[in-house]
Amino acid sequence: MRHLALTLALVASPAVADVGHATREVILPGFARFAEAADDLAAAAADDCTAGALLPAYQDAFDAWMTVADLRLGPSETAALSVAFWPDDRGFTPRQLSTLIAAEDPVVADPDAFAEVSVAARGLFALDMLLGDADLSGYGTDSYTCALVQAVATDLARTAAALEAGWADYAGVLESAGATGNATFLAEDEAVRAIYTQIVSGLEFTADTRLGRPMGTFERPRPTRAEAWRTDRPVRDVVLASEAAVALAHALVGGELPATDAALARVRQAAERVGDPSLQDLDDPQARLLVEVLQQAVRSLKAAIEGEVGAPLGIAPGFNSTDGD
Known part of the structure; x- marks a missing residue:
């Protein structure tokens, strides 16, 4: 459905990361x-x-x-x-x-x-x-x-x-990265990068698609392009997706992430100010402004994770391979 929004370049070996903790404490329980x-x-x-x-x-x-x-x-x-x-x-x-x-x-x-x-x-x-x-x-x-x-x-x-069963097997592939016979992840850091990429690309998708798609342009908002808008899910999904990204980031590094947690709090605060949870009022300038604030809060959360998780793990954001750079 969507292309990977962010490619990553490994610039140093990961310092501290626990793929097993991320799979066992967040991913597998989530699918269960x-x-x-x-x-x-x-x-x-x-x-x-x-x-x-x-x-x-x-x-x-x-x-x-x-x-x-x-x-x-x-x-x-x-x-x-x-x-x-x-x-x-x-x-x-x-x-x-x-x-x-x-x-x-x-x-x-x-x-x-x-x-x-x-x-x-x-x-x-x-x-x-x-x-x-x-x-x-x-x-x-x-x-x-x-x-x-x-x-x-x-x-x-x-x-x-089927997804729960599939992930029960695939978790072992992630956790055994670099082991003999693992043809999917040839080195431990590849599994770390794979999970980290899911975190940051998910937040980019939230900002650019979950919010950006219904926002359209100021002259032509597209509220009916919002995610599951008929059942009032758009803002709810933004918050839940942001919370999921932070939970996975915490599990991956196993430490305190104060800047990330503060950024998530701002996402929640911005979401609470949005008047219509289905985003169907985007033709109103004030309503649109509140959604723009929420979008910026999500982008700030992504930046916080890049600084607090990506940089210490030796992972730097790269260019999207489809953007011509």
């Missing part, structure tokens, strides 16, 4: 929580598929996802698309869902077959539309849309379980 929340969502959908009843379980699952959402490494390189197909620049999700509903496609009755459906009609962003769109969310329990919601929830639980 997501798998549990996705199971709960599927069970809730089977019990009562209606939007009003299902929204709390959906929000819990989305919250759990955000702790690992910005990892695009190992099993997540491809499987994450089945969970979170976004940005959706060409509007594939509404088209795919509309096609399924119009045809009342029986694929919803077969979990194995539904797993082959386009990722645009699966995962959390399909549910954002089905549960949050005014034209779709009024379905009843005996409707095709109810069956579709249940199919999406079941599929999400299956994907979450």
